[in-house]
Amino acid sequence: MPQLSAPLPAATRRSNGREILRLAVPAFGALVAEPLFLLADSAIVGHLGVEQLAGVGLASAVLHTAVGLMVFLAYSTTPAVARAIGEGQLGKALAAGRDGVWLALLLGVVLAVAGFVAAEPLIGLMGAEGEVRTFAVNYLRWSMPGLVAMLLVFAGTGVLRGLQDTRTPLVVATAGFGINIVLNLWLVYGLGWSVTGSAVGTSVAQWAMACVYVVMVRRNAVRHGVSLLPSWRGIRSMTKVGSWLMLRTLSLRAAILVTVLVVTAQGAVNLAAHQLAMTIFSFLAFALDALAIAAQALIGKELGACNAAKARELTRTMIRWGIGFGVLTGLLLAAVAPWVGALFTSDREVQSVLAVALWIVAAGQPVAGYVFVLDGVLIGAGDARYLALAGLVNLAVYLPLLAAVAWSGAAGGAGLGWLWAAFAVGYMAARAVTLGLRARSDRWMVLGSA
Structure with missing residues (x-):
């Protein structure tokens, strides 16, 4: 190993x-x-x-x-x-x-x-x-x-x-x-x-x-x-890996969907603010996804070449960059949170509620950077089965947090704030733990032909 x-x-x-x-x-x-x-x-x-x-x-x-x-x-x-x-x-x-x-x-x-x-x-x-x-x-x-x-x-x-x-x-x-x-x-x-x-x-x-x-x-x-x-053998192999990756993606989309269901019950203002917050979160995710894509390509190549040392060093470098980018974007987002809502809506109530959500998003950006990079590393390593099972575990952790938000009956800025705390901090932390534990082990580093 x-x-x-x-x-x-x-x-x-x-x-x-x-x-x-x-x-x-x-x-x-x-x-x-x-x-x-x-x-x-x-x-x-x-x-x-x-x-x-x-x-x-x-x-x-x-x-x-x-x-x-x-x-x-x-x-x-x-x-x-x-x-x-x-x-x-x-x-x-x-x-x-x-x-x-x-x-x-x-x-x-x-x-x-x-x-x-x-x-x-x-x-x-x-x-x-x-x-x-x-x-x-x-x-x-x-x-x-x-x-x-x-x-x-x-x-x-x-x-x-x-x-x-x-x-x-x-x-x-x-x-x-x-x-x-x-x-x-x-x-x-x-x-x-x-x-x-x-x-x-x-x-x-x-x-x-x-x-x-x-x-x-x-x-x-x-x-x-x-x-x-x-090659039907090759297509079957792709389908096997793809089915695990589809399950991983399905768990992510399920988390987003149930979040929307909970925020819908908080009223139109919170729903509108949530949509804007998710749009901003998704845009910031593009930059982190770019690092994840680089990880997929580079880690796959180095493991194929049986170069464990370089795969480790690339992983360390991308983790540092991911967390660093998360800190940078978090600070910038926290600074502009009170005013960015005016770019999207003239409704003062939506702007106010959005600011609360964006402060939570900003706080969770370093964790998001860590998660996105490790997701790309493990995808590049072909560790699709673990990613799928970890996705189900993360969803199981997130659902009780979301249920607590729904049962609290909190509305306005407090309601959306707790919702985003559950998603951007709780859910992403669960992903960080499951991905981080895997990355610290050697089990994902299959060298040569997978």
Whole structure:
């Protein structure tokens, strides 16, 4: 078993820092570009009317729940490719990437067909009626072709990250965002296709991005003599890892969902403030996710190369950076908390309640930095089973805290403050403990072929 090694020389640590930044900075840009698709759709559709915007919002909630659960296509492909690169087996790496793309295509087709057929009852379950329901169904159905492309983009992005390339995904995401805006403006307003035009435009943009990745994967496979046909053994292996990662993601989304249910009972003001606080928390998470993506690629590569010492040193460096970034963003957020609400709403009560929540978010940022980095390290190591089981444990710890907030009947700033204390401090602390204990052991450091 690999043992905890002494820190590497200062020059080596500086080299590691440059390596992390080389992957993390472009990854951050790509992560920020992705949610801009939804913002662009909302901004363009918002000028059509309230019913259209509400319909798109409902359909997007359904669509992005499905897409969020499929993010394992990137998270399982990256470490598989990176580990093979570390072993010095480019052909094996490209074969793993190819199998990830095929799995994305198969899952995408199944989900797209199911979504198209079930669009009406799914939207009905959300309680939509009248024109809102009609617009929601139209948007969801015409988004289904793009769903296939979105999953291909996940897999393609995972391949490139595993190959230690995060710049190309940034370029592709930026170009896709530009195409999306142009197409949506033309289809929605130029051709008068309403919300259908927005869905079609986004689907076309997603396919343009997917084609870039598919062509790149195909070209590399052909160049290095790797068959384009899938290996069913490889796909089964991806599915096994992916199922654990899906369970991990499901536990995270369940925590967020039950939080929304509790805050909804606190009234419209707290619900609005919570939505803004979660938006800010999520934006700050993008930077931490960039470090996590760098961790996935680098840790997978070094474990594949049987370089336990460097994997440890990279982990230590990224933990320091994650906590340091959390301290920095926490201080900045605490300083602007009383005034940042004015950027989003003119309601003084929402602004006041939001400030309380943001102070709690600020206090929890160092813990969040630690958690996000270790999550990426363990994903890069292929420790998906532990992450899934730990996610269930964390959820079991969080639910009683949330129940206590609900039973307290606290409202206003106190109610939202306790809610965010449960989430940003309690839940994240539980994640920190489960991930930290695992990282301190050697059980996740499987060297060579996983």
